[in-house]
Amino acid sequence: YVWPSPYDFLEDAYTVSSGFGDGGIVDGVNPCSFAPIGGRLPGRQAAAEWLRVAYHDSATYNIETGLGGLDASIGFETDRPQNVGRSMNDSLVFFGAFQSKTSSMADVIALSVILAIKNCGGPSIPFRAGRIDAESAGPATVPEPQQDLASHTSAFALQGFNVTEMIGLVACGHTIGGVHQVDFPLSVENAITPSNPDGVVHFDDTFDSFDNRIATQWIDGTSVDPLAVGFNATTNSDARIFAADGNQTMEAFAQDPDFFSTQCGSLLERMLNTVPKSVQLSEIINPLPVKPFQLFLSLATNGSLVLSGNIRIFDTSPAAAAASAANMPVTLSWKDRNGKPNATYSTSAVAVSETSGSLWGSVYFFEVNVAIDPNFGISSFVVDWAFDSQLPLTHSDNGGSGFPFQDVVLNLPDKSCRNPDQTTTVFAVIRNNMGLVTDAYVDYTSNVNQQGSISVKQVTTRTPLVHVGNSSSVLYDTYSATFANGPQTDEGRITFDVVASISGQTYISLNNPEVFAFC
Numbered sequence: 001y002v003w004p005s006p007y008d009f010l011e012d013a014y015t016v017s018s019g020f021g022d023g024g025i026v027d028g029v030n031p032c033s034f035a036p037i038g039g040r041l042p043g044r045q046a047a048a049e050w051l052r053v054a055y056h057d058s059a060t061y062n063i064e065t066g067l068g069g070l071d072a073s074i075g076f077e078t079d080r081p082q083n084v085g086r087s088m089n090d091s092l093v094f095f096g097a098f099q100s101k102t103s104s105m106a107d108v109i110a111l112s113v114i115l116a117i118k119n120c121g122g123p124s125i126p127f128r129a130g131r132i133d134a135e136s137a138g139p140a141t142v143p144e145p146q147q148d149l150a151s152h153t154s155a156f157a158l159q160g161f162n163v164t165e166m167i168g169l170v171a172c173g174h175t176i177g178g179v180h181q182v183d184f185p186l187s188v189e190n191a192i193t194p195s196n197p198d199g200v201v202h203f204d205d206t207f208d209s210f211d212n213r214i215a216t217q218w219i220d221g222t223s224v225d226p227l228a229v230g231f232n233a234t235t236n237s238d239a240r241i242f243a244a245d246g247n248q249t250m251e252a253f254a255q256d257p258d259f260f261s262t263q264c265g266s267l268l269e270r271m272l273n274t275v276p277k278s279v280q281l282s283e284i285i286n287p288l289p290v291k292p293f294q295l296f297l298s299l300a301t302n303g304s305l306v307l308s309g310n311i312r313i314f315d316t317s318p319a320a321a322a323a324s325a326a327n328m329p330v331t332l333s334w335k336d337r338n339g340k341p342n343a344t345y346s347t348s349a350v351a352v353s354e355t356s357g358s359l360w361g362s363v364y365f366f367e368v369n370v371a372i373d374p375n376f377g378i379s380s381f382v383v384d385w386a387f388d389s390q391l392p393l394t395h396s397d398n399g400g401s402g403f404p405f406q407d408v409v410l411n412l413p414d415k416s417c418r419n420p421d422q423t424t425t426v427f428a429v430i431r432n433n434m435g436l437v438t439d440a441y442v443d444y445t446s447n448v449n450q451q452g453s454i455s456v457k458q459v460t461t462r463t464p465l466v467h468v469g470n471s472s473s474v475l476y477d478t479y480s481a482t483f484a485n486g487p488q489t490d491e492g493r494i495t496f497d498v499v500a501s502i503s504g505q506t507y508i509s510l511n512n513p514e515v516f517a518f519c
């Protein structure tokens with residue numbers, strides 16, 4: 001896709017997993033054995049919990065009605081016996097920080113699994129976005145270990161998976177994590193100790209590696225899986241499922257780790273893309289090679305425009321892996337508001353001092369901070385760069401026409417602030433020589449608590465911008481809007497857009513960050 005896109009925030013979270021510009025999700029599952037949230041006890045493993053959340057959310061799908069699937073309805077279902085334990089709500093609280101106007105909770109759940117599995121050494125699962133969050137619970141169709149094989153077979157069939165695929169999905173799910181005695185005392189006994197307070201027994205002896213060990217141990221008779229060789233035959237659902245085709249699938253998994261990995265990749269991809277039939281998923285989101293990151297244009301107090309923020313470069317080549325950001329030439333060149341280039345419309349972007357990591361390749365950030373004459377303005381830019389000053393430059397023009405950048409409506413982050421009465425006042429400037437401003441407003445996205453779910457719903461409220469007066473530049477007028485902050489929670493990424501319609505054209509300053517300064 002080309003920038004800007006509604007999926008830019010999810011693409012950032014998908015692409016950058018540490019250091020500068022960190023998307024933040026992988027921090028919750030790194031290393032694979034990790035459990036991040038305060039109060040979590042030893043024996044809990046966030047990567048496994050996230051995968052289980054996604055399965056339980058998607059297991060509400062009904063192939064006959066096309067309803068259910070991965071839609072975050074899990075938030076309303078955590079009081080059911082099949083969702084016992086704190087893992088579901090703890091995971092949803094962690095995911096809340098990544099929910100935004102353009103990233104539904106269901107998309108974050110899908111992305112969390114893709115990142116967690118990759119970070120645990122598993123397959124690369126393609127990521128599509130566009131899931132829509134349910135506003136109520138789905139049917140109680142998550143399988144439970146005491147049920148018989150026939151009910152499991154029909155439960156998986158209702159979700160669109162045949163017997164071979166059921167065996168695959170269960171083996172792929174149960175290659176990380178384990179069963180906790182505190183939550184499943186009918187399946188695990190005598191496991192609680194001071195150092196294992198939840199009494200976890202892992203499914204295989206490499207619980208923190210997404211590998212085929214669950215299959216090799218099952219086939220060679222050394223399985224430790226409490227749902228396969230547990231003391232209670234009634235809850236040994238894995239044994240019944242693994243043997244459902246005479247062990248053919250488990251044999252194949254045990255013999256070939258690559259087969260296990262690719263099968264898990266495609267089965268889990270299908271599971272994550274099981275969505276209500278009304279939902280249209282996006283194309284596959286891959287890291288963009290060159291992308292602006294938190295790049296904003298604003299008006300300085302001296303009347304100059306200032307373009308500031310970052311350019312990100314991503315690549316999978318050996319040259320990229322060997323590069324050092326400080327030695328990478330990166331130049332941003334812009335066109336003025338009439339689409340004209342000029343030799344002086346150019347600036348070197350400087351490597352940020354902190355490095356960054358990605359699960360998918362190498363990623364580097366460069367800082368831009370350049371004054372632009374408001375008389376000429378900006379309409380787009382391109383980036384010329386190389387992994388080393390000895391190498392020829394690559395010309396990145398965002399698929400042909402450059403990275404579009406409007407200079408008509410600008411947020412003024414330094415003036416905007418929070419009032420003592422739980423409202424925020426946003427200031428913006430709008431160019432005054434382009435005709436009549438027929439409409440101008442701020443769209444502010446904040447959180448609304450949902451009864452019955454720990455997750456918030458994000459809602460956008462629109463507030464008209466009021467003309468305030470002139471600005472530091474004769475070319476711009478100042479406007480402001482005051483609106484309620486909304487409930488203060490840790491969840492949901494709060495952003496606002498500033499929009500103006502002038503002479504039949506709409507101009508938008510997108511995704512400005514929440515205001516924290518007090519007035």
Ligand code: HEM
Nearest residue numbers: 048049051052055143144145169170173177178179180237
């Ligand atoms: C008949 C089907 C299934 C049954 C009866 C079943 C049952 C269970 C049970 C009882 C646990 C223990 C939970 C705990 O103690 O916290 C568990 C854990 C888990 N399940 Fe399943 N499961 C099934 C299928 C799946 C599938 C298809 C997946 C994913 C593709 C999956 C992923 C997981 C994961 C990752 C864990 C570990 C959670 C942790 O360590 O916190 N399960 N499962």
